Amino acid sequence: MNQEELKSYLPNFTDPKLLQDILDKGQILHLHAGKVLMEPGQFIKMVPIVLEGSIKILRMDEEGKELFLYYLDAGETCALSLTCCSASKPSEIKAIVEEDTTLIGIPVSVHEQWTEQYRQWKDFVSNTYQSRFQEMLVALDAVAFKRMDERLMRYIVTKMKQHKANELHTTHQEIANELGTSREVISRLLKQLEKKKWIELGRNVIYIRDDFEELISK
Amino acid sequence: MNQEELKSYLPNFTDPKLLQDILDKGQILHLHAGKVLMEPGQFIKMVPIVLEGSIKILRMDEEGKELFLYYLDAGETCALSLTCCSASKPSEIKAIVEEDTTLIGIPVSVHEQWTEQYRQWKDFVSNTYQSRFQEMLVALDAVAFKRMDERLMRYIVTKMKQHKANELHTTHQEIANELGTSREVISRLLKQLEKKKWIELGRNVIYIRDDFEELISK
DNA sequence: TGTATTGTGTGATGTAAATCACCTAAGTCC
DNA sequence: GGACTTAGGTGATTTACATCACACAATACA
Numbered sequence: 001m002n003q004e005e006l007k008s009y010l011p012n013f014t015d016p017k018l019l020q021d022i023l024d025k026g027q028i029l030h031l032h033a034g035k036v037l038m039e040p041g042q043f044i045k046m047v048p049i050v051l052e053g054s055i056k057i058l059r060m061d062e063e064g065k066e067l068f069l070y071y072l073d074a075g076e077t078c079a080l081s082l083t084c085c086s087a088s089k090p091s092e093i094k095a096i097v098e099e100d101t102t103l104i105g106i107p108v109s110v111h112e113q114w115t116e117q118y119r120q121w122k123d124f125v126s127n128t129y130q131s132r133f134q135e136m137l138v139a140l141d142a143v144a145f146k147r148m149d150e151r152l153m154r155y156i157v158t159k160m161k162q163h164k165a166n167e168l169h170t171t172h173q174e175i176a177n178e179l180g181t182s183r184e185v186i187s188r189l190l191k192q193l194e195k196k197k198w199i200e201l202g203r204n205v206i207y208i209r210d211d212f213e214e215l216i217s218k
Numbered sequence: 219m220n221q222e223e224l225k226s227y228l229p230n231f232t233d234p235k236l237l238q239d240i241l242d243k244g245q246i247l248h249l250h251a252g253k254v255l256m257e258p259g260q261f262i263k264m265v266p267i268v269l270e271g272s273i274k275i276l277r278m279d280e281e282g283k284e285l286f287l288y289y290l291d292a293g294e295t296c297a298l299s300l301t302c303c304s305a306s307k308p309s310e311i312k313a314i315v316e317e318d319t320t321l322i323g324i325p326v327s328v329h330e331q332w333t334e335q336y337r338q339w340k341d342f343v344s345n346t347y348q349s350r351f352q353e354m355l356v357a358l359d360a361v362a363f364k365r366m367d368e369r370l371m372r373y374i375v376t377k378m379k380q381h382k383a384n385e386l387h388t389t390h391q392e393i394a395n396e397l398g399t400s401r402e403v404i405s406r407l408l409k410q411l412e413k414k415k416w417i418e419l420g421r422n423v424i425y426i427r428d429d430f431e432e433l434i435s436k
Numbered sequence: 437t438g439t440a441t442t443g444t445g446t447g448a449t450g451t452a453a454a455t456c457a458c459c460t461a462a463g464t465c466c
Numbered sequence: 467g468g469a470c471t472t473a474g475g476t477g478a479t480t481t482a483c484a485t486c487a488c489a490c491a492a493t494a495c496a
Contacts, residue, residue, distance in 0.1 A: 067362050144361045185452090203462055401443090409444095421444075422442095
């Protein structure tokens with residue numbers, strides 16, 4: 001990969017020295033959807049920057065119950081990898097490749113140095129913290145203040161936007177896992193949405209009405 | 219206040235130039251317990267560093283329901299003030315003075331500059347993000363995975379440690395607010411703890427057994 | 437000292453969600 | 467085609483918690 005190509009993925013990085021450093025020190029990885037990138041307890045040895053595709057970040061409790069936190073999209077990195085790296089602590093989260101992904105892994109050691117050396121890197125890190133913090137608050141609001149039906153609807157919208165499609169190819173069980181509930185609950189709530197004609201259900205697929213988002217916001 | 223005194227509050231800052239800059243640009247405030255420092259929607263015009271006392275940070279939803287996030291202790295600052303400041307967005311949280319507090323407010327403008335100028339300031343900000351992120355995860359775990367009885371017990375432990383006392387001077391209503399539930403629920407759960415002889419209840423006061431923390435961890 | 441206010445105790449009832457139990461339908465594999 | 471696996475549907479029951487209703491005690495204060 002050359003600088004021009006990298007720049008097209010990461011338009012915020014224009015400093016040629018930084019771009020070259022990323023290419024020199026970073027390791028490019030191609031990963032297929034479904035691949036588990038990181039699990040709680042493992043140590044993180046690099047900061048992943050997504051170039052193409054997306055990665056799903058989940059929190060897990062001791063018993064293995066999951067909770068969806070946010071997606072890492074192109075041009076983004078994970079605040080938790082930044083914090084865990086610096087403190088050289090094991091990961092607190094699970095990361096799964098959502099869509100086939102290309103990422104570039106920056107070794108922890110150079111990341112520390114770059115925050116001093118490159119203004120754009122420092123801003124990148126700072127922006128990452130900011131946006132992830134916001135998303136943590138959104139996740140917190142959801143579990144603290146919202147009922148499951150609303151959480152499910154928002155989940156559908158998020159996933160729709162993520163995949164830029166109005167059908168979701170997933171199982172009720174997987175949705176249940178990500179929302180930290182049980183399959184039956186999701187099946188029943190989805191059935192309710194189908195009765196309202198907001199969605200249609202098939203095996204491994206949910207078809208969503210084009211105006212779904214407007215419908216739920218009322 | 220002179221440099222030596224400031225340094226005694228903030229032992230991580232040793233750079234004389236930084237200390238002097240903090241004294242020159244910062245504004246010292248003395249606040250009494252109960253004072254509401256910040257409410258959702260307000261704009262933050264400074265980064266508060268706690269020198270003495272502590273500040274309680276709460277998340278609120280649209281209807282005014284609250285949720286305790288974490289305490290700001292001496293030497294600490296709020297990650298949310300950092301993110302909100304930089305993005306010049308209104309506050310997403312509520313901040314209440316927990317114990318009589320002395321803090322020094324750093325104007326947003328100089329904070330940005332200091333992250334480049336002073337290594338110790340950059341590290342301070344970075345450490346703040348890290349520890350607050352951890353605490354957000356703890357808060358998230360609690361609401362997502364724990365029942366109210368366990369959350370209440372952990373709340374009591376946290377508050378005990380915070381005040382370095384084994385009695386809490388507060389009302390059931392206030393605890394309920396901070397845990398995002400109703401007064402009756404807290405009253406009943408506290409009564410259960412009293413029946414188990416782990417605590418004793420009085421008006422506006424809860425006496426906690428010395429070995430409370432060991433008792434609950436089983 | 438009486439009255440208002442605030443804090444607490446507790447029964448009754450409602451509700452979202454969890455759990456259990458079991459069934460049917462759709463795909464897979466030999 | 468038959469056996470097996472996986473996904474989904476749905477009733478029954480239980481649980482945690484919310485909400486309502488009201489009683490009563492401690493404190494403030496006029």
